[in-house]
Amino acid sequence: MHYSDLDLSAQLGLLMLVVVLSTGFLMRTLVFFRLEIAGRRPLYPDSWNVAQCRALERFRLLIGLGLIPLWGVYLLIAPSMSANWSFGYLGEVISLIAMLSVSYAWAVLLAARNWKRFDALPRSFLLIIAFLVLWWGTAFSAIGWMLAEASTPPRVHMFSGVYAQRDMPRLIQTT
Numbered sequence: 001m002h003y004s005d006l007d008l009s010a011q012l013g014l015l016m017l018v019v020v021l022s023t024g025f026l027m028r029t030l031v032f033f034r035l036e037i038a039g040r041r042p043l044y045p046d047s048w049n050v051a052q053c054r055a056l057e058r059f060r061l062l063i064g065l066g067l068i069p070l071w072g073v074y075l076l077i078a079p080s081m082s083a084n085w086s087f088g089y090l091g092e093v094i095s096l097i098a099m100l101s102v103s104y105a106w107a108v109l110l111a112a113r114n115w116k117r118f119d120a121l122p123r124s125f126l127l128i129i130a131f132l133v134l135w136w137g138t139a140f141s142a143i144g145w146m147l148a149e150a151s152t153p154p155r156v157h158m159f160s161g162v163y164a165q166r167d168m169p170r171l172i173q174t175t
Contacts, residue, residue, distance in 0.1 A: 024107075042113045060106075060109055063106050064106055070147075073147055094146075115128075
């Protein structure tokens, strides 16, 4: 990650952020698999019915399935990011941090086991689903936009050297 405008401490900070997010994602994933193997089911609020619980589980699965093509696109365009962006390698690291952040957030969503505390909110299922849809929609849209910008080649600005001349209106002379 060589970027001439960043000092060594900023580069180390970005590198540490990548390491922390990667470690957090792996740890949350291991916690999820450990709880699934142990057979511990999530505790849903008493006010939720079975269909609402299944809807949340399907939504979590849908997010995971949405991450697969997002990672695929990222891995496809990652080699050309530093050449296409004016940020150079910094853009590549920022997009990696964004991808790791949404992956970590998905692992946190999967590993959540106690949903009962949301029962205190009125209409908690609708609030939780609305929040999750808004948050994940914003996250996927922002990362999709960032990846689309990173995949477009840089614009070449050409100046031809020909300038148009504008005629000035003549003033009427009265004598």
